[in-house]
Amino acid sequence: MRLQTIVALTDFSTAAEHALDRAALLAAEHKARLHLLFGAEQPDPKFVDPQARLEQRARQLARRHDLPVKALAYRGAGVVDEVLRAAVGADLLVLDKRAHQGVEQLWRGGTLSQILRRSPCPVLVVQRAAREAYAHVLLAVDFSPAADAMVRYASGLDTAAAVELFHAVDLRDEAKLRSAEASAQAVRAWRAQMQRHAHDRLVRLSDAFEARRNRVGMTVGMGDVARQVAVQQERSGAELVALMHRRRGWMLDLLLGSVAQRLLGDVGCDVLVYPHDYAGAAPRGTTAQPRVARRWTQAI
Known part of the structure; x- marks a missing residue:
């Protein structure tokens, strides 16, 4: 890109x-x-x-x-x-x-x-x-149809940067389990299943980096997206966070706030906001690069 x-x-x-x-x-x-x-x-x-x-x-x-x-x-x-x-x-x-x-x-x-x-x-x-190029980029992905395009775009801003793919599992279904008086074991099993599912989807997204030289990380969090991304940014020291933005009317933004705006209030690093309906999502040009060195994964 x-x-x-x-x-x-x-x-x-x-x-x-x-x-x-x-x-x-x-x-x-x-x-x-x-x-x-x-x-x-x-x-x-x-x-x-x-x-x-x-x-x-x-x-x-x-x-x-x-x-x-x-x-x-x-x-x-x-x-x-x-x-x-x-x-x-x-x-x-x-x-x-x-x-x-x-x-x-x-x-x-x-x-x-x-x-x-x-x-x-x-x-x-x-x-x-802005003193130097980004060294670590944290990409918050939601597994929507546009996620692949966002990952390719954001990681292409600085091809020398280390890239970390991050997904926060929504805990609303867990709340339903608890309200239905599910056992603690059942809740733990559900969490483990959601983490495995998210990890598998991150692996598929990471295929976009098979031509990258730098390391590609994959991290799964649990809970509110904006809060979890902010926590992971602080933990990783990423200089840039990228996330998808779904356009809504101004009234909904006023009443609920967007994830992007909430995140901007929680992190001190740069934030790339990628419109989910971006018309220029298809890359105009690509360059050949060496294969990825290795992947690393963690769950938080």
Whole structure:
């Protein structure tokens, strides 16, 4: 998988500049075009001409990473609409975790939640300074039909990174067993069966890495997805977590929250959010790589 166009959003804050740096590193890795876009819900008055500053940053990144960088013109349609327009045809959208929001966004959701709900491409939310390539990537998979495409896409961001496939077993069926007064032995047997089933499906997903040099891990957790992924990220030290995002209406997101948004509140690493209906799921190009060295598995 090779990215061809990356769009990065900035408001020139420190967090947003981290996102620009990560976008530039990925663009250099993939020899991709990098498009920069300015967007701020609350513009900083010290930036009198943000477009001029954006063009300056484009020149700086182009020189530093030896890649084509373009400063996109801001048309004044609102941050979310501008971002979504720029992301059409892109392979990846990169931005920081924007916590502030206006009165209207309290109802429709903040900038980030609106973008996650409507983005035409995967979204990388950067939460750390980008000093080097990712070394460990944690992929939270749900075994949906799009899981294979998500795994191939996310693992292709940095082909030198160690990859860990993770699945959290839903415990709602266990709660039904307990409510039916099933014995402790029956509950333990059910858990063991679910762990074996999840492991077998992770093994099948890992077939996508038969051409990778690095190690591929497989881990099974039990319980709430966002919480279990956060726990495993802290345990493994992964610099990037990737997960599938199922689009829902803004009202459901407001009432229930999405797994992606909850996860962003629990981890301090970067998070890749992959839309389950991503139209560009099929890879545009692949490169031959050596076979995988070995697999490792654990259950938590």
